[in-house]
Amino acid sequence: MxxxxxxxxxxxxxxxxxxxxxxxxxxxxxxxxxxxxxxxxxxxxxxxxxxxxxxxxxxxxxxxxxxxxxxxxxCPDAPSVLRVDSSQQKIDLVAPPPTDERPDRDDAEADLLFQDSLTMKIEAPWAGQEEPVVVPRVLDGANATLTRGAAITIMVTSILASLVLAITAAWAITEALGG
The missing domain is CATH 1.10.10.10 (Winged helix-like DNA-binding domain superfamily/Winged helix DNA-binding domain)
Known part of the structure; x- marks a missing residue:
């Protein structure tokens, strides 16, 4: 201490x-x-x-x-820290808010008035799409899930068929060469 x-x-x-x-x-x-x-x-x-x-x-x-x-x-040449005596000064940075009389918004007439602004973003139909099209139109639309599922099934079946064909061909070549 x-x-x-x-x-x-x-x-x-x-x-x-x-x-x-x-x-x-x-x-x-x-x-x-x-x-x-x-x-x-x-x-x-x-x-x-x-x-x-x-x-x-x-x-x-x-x-x-x-x-x-x-x-x-x-050190006598060292600077002193500036201090402010706040008891003698009062600085008003912001004026007090105005107190005007506004009608309450909870009455029956307030429900009928459009006083709040609303921002809407509407794009023109001729502006086109901003995002690139990733999926072809055939796989998009009303039955997109069914169409995409069928496409995936066809691709998996063709990959498996080509794999079976490649293994069969390799086995046949091995038998033909006497291995």
């Missing part, structure tokens, strides 16, 4: 920093994220995190927030 004395910066904590570490800590003191710091310094986010982790471990495993606070306290 950290005490109040642990959070006070020592005189030599930030003296032996490299240029990159100083730049990273300077931007971290401004409250920037690792991704923002990496973008500003044209380095990788992992390199920025490595610099921060080295400083955190050097100072005893403190948090990033504590590291930024110590850097601001130790």
């Amino acid at each position: 950290q005490t109040d004395q642990d959070s006070k910066p020592n005189a030599g904590e930030f003296e032996l920093l490299t240029a990159k570490q100083t730049a990273v800590l300077h931007l971290l003191a401004q409250g920037r994220t690792s991704k923002e710091i990496a973008g500003l310094l044209d380095t990788g986010e992992s390199a920025v995190n490595r610099h921060i982790e080295i400083m955190r471990s050097r100072l005893g495993g403190i948090t990033r927030l504590e590291l930024a606070r110590r850097y601001r306290n130790a």
Whole structure:
């Protein structure tokens, strides 16, 4: 557990920093994220995190927030985080909605009115089909299931018949050659 004395910066904590570490800590003191710091310094986010982790471990495993606070306290040229006193300011971003009197939609007349818009997509009959035709017209239509089933049965039967014919021919050639 950290005490109040642990959070006070020592005189030599930030003296032996490299240029990159100083730049990273300077931007971290401004409250920037690792991704923002990496973008500003044209380095990788992992390199920025490595610099921060080295400083955190050097100072005893403190948090990033504590590291930024110590850097601001130790270096007089470090930027301070801007703070807004929200108790004195009120910013209205959106005007309150208008309160006009509209009739209820639950009455009997509301059922007869068409107030909701409806989007319909109707294609012209001459536009043609957008999808390519995969199945021939013979296998499509009212009896498509029956026709396709018959076509599959005919194909399977012809494959089996050709297989039996090939085996019979191979057997006959073997017998003819005396094997």
